[in-house]
Amino acid sequence: MEAILIYFGGAILIAITTYFIHNKLIDHLLFVPFLLLQIGFNVYAMMNIGNNINEYFRFDELGVLFMTVLTIISVPVCIHSIISAHRRQENCKEIRIHNAALLIFIVMMTGVLISAHLGILWAFLEATTLSVAALIYHERNSMALEATWKYVFVASIGIAMAFLGILFLAVASKDAAEAHLSIDELSRNIKEMNPTWLKMSFLFILTGFSVKIGIVPLFTVDIDAKDAAPSAIGALLSGGLLNIGFVAVFRFYQVFAQSDILAWMNNVLLLVGTASILFAAVYLMKVKNYKRMFAYSSVEHAGIAFLALASGGIGYFVCIFHLVLHSFVKAGIFLQLGQVQHIFRIKNTDETGEYMRLNPFGAGVLLLGFLSITAMPPSGLFITEFLAFKALFEAKHYFIAGFSLLLLTFIIYGIGKNILHLLFQKLPNTNIETNTEIERNATHISPLESVSQYILIIAGIYLGFFPPDILVNCINKIVAFLPTAILF
Numbered sequence: 001m002e003a004i005l006i007y008f009g010g011a012i013l014i015a016i017t018t019y020f021i022h023n024k025l026i027d028h029l030l031f032v033p034f035l036l037l038q039i040g041f042n043v044y045a046m047m048n049i050g051n052n053i054n055e056y057f058r059f060d061e062l063g064v065l066f067m068t069v070l071t072i073i074s075v076p077v078c079i080h081s082i083i084s085a086h087r088r089q090e091n092c093k094e095i096r097i098h099n100a101a102l103l104i105f106i107v108m109m110t111g112v113l114i115s116a117h118l119g120i121l122w123a124f125l126e127a128t129t130l131s132v133a134a135l136i137y138h139e140r141n142s143m144a145l146e147a148t149w150k151y152v153f154v155a156s157i158g159i160a161m162a163f164l165g166i167l168f169l170a171v172a173s174k175d176a177a178e179a180h181l182s183i184d185e186l187s188r189n190i191k192e193m194n195p196t197w198l199k200m201s202f203l204f205i206l207t208g209f210s211v212k213i214g215i216v217p218l219f220t221v222d223i224d225a226k227d228a229a230p231s232a233i234g235a236l237l238s239g240g241l242l243n244i245g246f247v248a249v250f251r252f253y254q255v256f257a258q259s260d261i262l263a264w265m266n267n268v269l270l271l272v273g274t275a276s277i278l279f280a281a282v283y284l285m286k287v288k289n290y291k292r293m294f295a296y297s298s299v300e301h302a303g304i305a306f307l308a309l310a311s312g313g314i315g316y317f318v319c320i321f322h323l324v325l326h327s328f329v330k331a332g333i334f335l336q337l338g339q340v341q342h343i344f345r346i347k348n349t350d351e352t353g354e355y356m357r358l359n360p361f362g363a364g365v366l367l368l369g370f371l372s373i374t375a376m377p378p379s380g381l382f383i384t385e386f387l388a389f390k391a392l393f394e395a396k397h398y399f400i401a402g403f404s405l406l407l408l409t410f411i412i413y414g415i416g417k418n419i420l421h422l423l424f425q426k427l428p429n430t431n432i433e434t435n436t437e438i439e440r441n442a443t444h445i446s447p448l449e450s451v452s453q454y455i456l457i458i459a460g461i462y463l464g465f466f467p468p469d470i471l472v473n474c475i476n477k478i479v480a481f482l483p484t485a486i487l488f
Contacts, residue, residue: 077233138229148225157211159211173193215299219299238330352422367419
C-alpha cells in the first residue's frame with residue numbers, strides 16, 4: 001500500500017507543482033521525475049503481479065500489461081508535447097495547464113488499471129474525463145471549445161450510465177450470500193445473482209464506457225476530441241484511453257462470463273463490434289481530415305477486438321494482443337501527424353501533398369503506419385486480424401466475418417487514398433507565399449523527431465511476428481479463466 005501512496009502522492013504533487021510554477025523550463029523538466037516515478041511504479045507492479053494490496057487495489061496481469069503500454073507511450077508523448085510547445089511558442093500559462101493536466105490524466109488512467117473495486121474503477125474513469133478536457137481545449141479555439149464541452153457532456157452521461165449499471169449489479173448482488181463490489185467477491189458470488197439484473201448491468205456499463213473506448217454508440221465525441229486535441233494527446237487517447245475503457249469493460253466481462261448470460265453478452269458484443277466497423281467504414285469513405293481519419297480507424301480496431309472477444313476460444317487471446325499492437329502503431333501515427341500539421345497548418349488531405357519530398361523521414365513513418373494500421377504485411381496487426389477472423393469462423397459467425405471482411409476493404413481504400421494523396425500528390429495550392437511557408441515549415445523538422453514513431457510502429461510489427469514469451473504468458477494468464485479459452 002505504501003508504494004501506491006507514494007505513486008499517487010508523488011505524481012499529484014509533481015502535477016500541482018507544474019501548475020503553480022511560472023517557468024517554462026522547469027515545467028518541462030518536471031516531466032523527468034514524473035516519468036521516472038511512472039516507470040518505477042510500473043516495475044514495482046511487474047514484480048508484484050498477483051498481489052492484492054487491499055480490497056480496492058491489486059496488481060494483476062491485465063492491469064500491469066496495459067500499464068506497461070501506457071508507460072511506454074507516455075514517454076514520447078511528453079517529449080513531443082515539449083517540442084510542440086516550443087514550436088508553437090506557447091506562453092507559460094498554456095504550458096503549465098497542459099502539462100499538469102497531462103500528468104493527472106496519466107495518473108488517473110493508471111488508477112483504473114490497478115483498481116480491484118468497481119466503485120473505485122468508476123471514480124478513476126470519471127477523473128479521466130475532467131483531466132482530458134483541459135487537454136482537448138488546449139488550442140483555445142472555437143473547434144476545441146465545442147469538442148471539449150461535447151466530450152464533457154457526453155462522457156458524463158456515459159459515466160452516469162455506467163454508474164447505473166454498477167447500481168444494477170449491486171441490486172443483483174443482494175441475492176448472493178454477501179453483497180460486495182470488489183471484483184474477487186463478485187466472481188465468487190456471480191452464479192447466485194439474478195441474470196436479468198446482470199444483463200441490464202452489462203448493457204449500461206458497455207454503453208457508458210463506449211465513450212472511453214470509442215465504439216458504438218458513444219464514439220462520436222471521441223472523434224471530435226482526437227481532432228481538436230494536440231497530436232501528442234491524440235496518441236495518448238488512441239494508445240492509452242482506448243485500452244483503459246476496454247479494461248473497464250473486460251473486468252465486468254470476466255466476472256459475468258462465469259454466469260448464465262455469457263452467450264447473451266457475446267451476442268451484444270458481436271452487434272457492437274460489427275456496428276463499429278460499419279460506422280468506421282462509412283465515415284472513412286468520405287472523411288478528408290487526416291486526424292479524424294485515424295480516429296475512425298481506432299473505432300474499427302476496437303470493433304475487431306470486440307468481435308474476437310465475443311468469438312471465444314483463441315479470440316480471447318487475440319482481443320488483448322490486438323489492442324497492444326494497435327496502441328503502439330496508432331500512437332506512432334498520431335505523433336507523426338503533429339509534424340504534418342506543423343508543415344501544412346491544415347488537416348484536409350485534399351489541400352496537402354508532396355509530404356514524401358518535404359519530410360522524407362517523417363513520410364516513412366506514415367507509409368509504414370499505413371501498412372501497419374490497415375493490417376497489410378508486414379504489419380503485426382495482420383497476424384491478430386487473421387486470428388480474429390479465424391476465431392469468428394470457428395465460432396460459426398460466418399455472416400459477421402464475411403461482412404466485416406467486406407467492410408475492411410472499404411476501410412483500406414478510404415485510408416489509402418488519403419495517405420497516398422498526402423505523400424505523393426503534387427501540392428494543389430499555387431499561391432507562392434503559401435508554398436514558401438510550407439517549404440520553410442518543413443525545414444524546421446529534424447529527422448530525429450521521427451525516431452520515436454519508428455520505434456513504436458516497428459515494435460508493433462516485431463511483437464506481432466515474434467511475441468516474447470513474457471507477453472504470451474501474460475495474456476494467457478489473463479484469459480485462462482474465461483470459458484472455452486484456447487491458450488496461445
